[in-house]
Amino acid sequence: MSRPHDEPHRFTRLSTVLRQTYGERVYKIGLRGGFTCPNRDGRLATGGCVFCASEALEAMSFRPGHTIDEQLIRGMEYVKARHGARRFVAYYQDYTATYAPAQRLEAIYGPALRHKDVVALALGTRPDCLDVDALVLLERVAAKKDVWVELGLQLADDALLAAMGRGHDVSCFERGVHALQERGLAVCAHVIIGYPGATKEMERRTADLLRNLGVWGVKLHAFHVLKGTPLAEPYSAGELPVLSCKEHVERVALFLEALPPTMVIHRVTAEAARDLTLGPAWTINKMQAFDAVLDGLVARDSWQGKALGAEAPSSLCGCRSPRAPRGRCAP
Numbered sequence: 588m589s590r591p592h593d594e595p596h597r598f599t600r601l602s603t604v605l606r607q608t609y610g611e612r613v614y615k616i617g618l619r620g621g622f623t624c625p626n627r628d629g630r631l632a633t634g635g636c637v638f639c640a641s642e643a644l645e646a647m648s649f650r651p652g653h654t655i656d657e658q659l660i661r662g663m664e665y666v667k668a669r670h671g672a673r674r675f676v677a678y679y680q681d682y683t684a685t686y687a688p689a690q691r692l693e694a695i696y697g698p699a700l701r702h703k704d705v706v707a708l709a710l711g712t713r714p715d716c717l718d719v720d721a722l723v724l725l726e727r728v729a730a731k732k733d734v735w736v737e738l739g740l741q742l743a744d745d746a747l748l749a750a751m752g753r754g755h756d757v758s759c760f761e762r763g764v765h766a767l768q769e770r771g772l773a774v775c776a777h778v779i780i781g782y783p784g785a786t787k788e789m790e791r792r793t794a795d796l797l798r799n800l801g802v803w804g805v806k807l808h809a810f811h812v813l814k815g816t817p818l819a820e821p822y823s824a825g826e827l828p829v830l831s832c833k834e835h836v837e838r839v840a841l842f843l844e845a846l847p848p849t850m851v852i853h854r855v856t857a858e859a860a861r862d863l864t865l866g867p868a869w870t871i872n873k874m875q876a877f878d879a880v881l882d883g884l885v886a887r888d889s890w891q892g893k894a895l896g897a898e899a900p901s902s903l904c905g906c907r908s909p910r911a912p913r914g915r916c917a918p
Contacts, residue, residue, distance in 0.1 A: 714763030775804035836883035
């Protein structure tokens with residue numbers, strides 16, 4: 588289905604919020620800080636979550652031996668040359684970007700804080716890796732530049748979290764959100780759509796939880812299977828059910844309808860490198876999957892917040908930048 592150029596946004600996109608906040612388009616630069624994870628270093632486990640492959644976390648700008656400064660400059664030069672970019676978000680994306688002593692974290696975040704063209708830091712982490720020292724440091728960092736913390740939940744169901752090997756439960760995620768919000772930090776929750784065994788009702792309860800917690804943003808991942816993970820063998824044997832693209836679109840629409848329009852949607856699908864992905868095949872092309880979601884929302888006459896009584900969108904309404912006061916979202 589083709590979309591008219593003046594078709595209003597049917598969900599609150601991060602790219603638009605960043606443009607409104609900083610006055611121009613902002614590009615994300617992926618960085619590797621040399622972090623590990625309690626699911627890999629033996630504190631909780633050694634194998635990682637069952638869906639996680641270390642190769643998928645490698646930033647485009649990373650080369651072995653490169654410092655954070657070198658990664659940042661290399662990434663910015665590439666995006667400047669390709670897109671004419673001038674403003675950037677430094678995304679610390681490898682494993683758990685708050686899982687280190689505060690002194691080491693401060694050194695790792697330093698290059699992004701010092702660079703004049705970096706307007707914000709995005710930190711990927713787990714809800715069980717937010718000790719007091721890390722929280723104090725994050726609050727100091729946020730006083731200098733905008734910060735959002737990408738907090739992994741995946742699904743608000745303790746049984747499935749255990750099956751994923753996450754090593755934490757839903758209440759741990761809730762405590763993590765509250766701890767960050769108490770210090771004025773924006774939270775973006777990560778959710779997997781279509782995880783084997785997850786129902787539409789489970790995903791709706793997850794949306795309800797995020798709405799009630801008042802998180803700033805949500806990043807939706809399409810479930811896909813990567814080589815070298817514990818899920819690879821059952822998937823290859825045909826024992827692991829996965830969603831079709833059409834089913835993913837429906838699930839995303841139902842999820843978005845249960846979120847308030849003030850909540851910022853960072854992503855509605857996900858991809859990994861083609862040579863790393865076993866399937867489903869439709870997840871490999873992120874833009875095609877993204878377009879399928881947009882077309883599906885139009886076909887369903889669906890939009891963010893519809894199930895909550897929000898009016899059909901005519902433009903972005905009430906979205907919050909990462910620098911706005913962080914209270915709870917209005918339900």
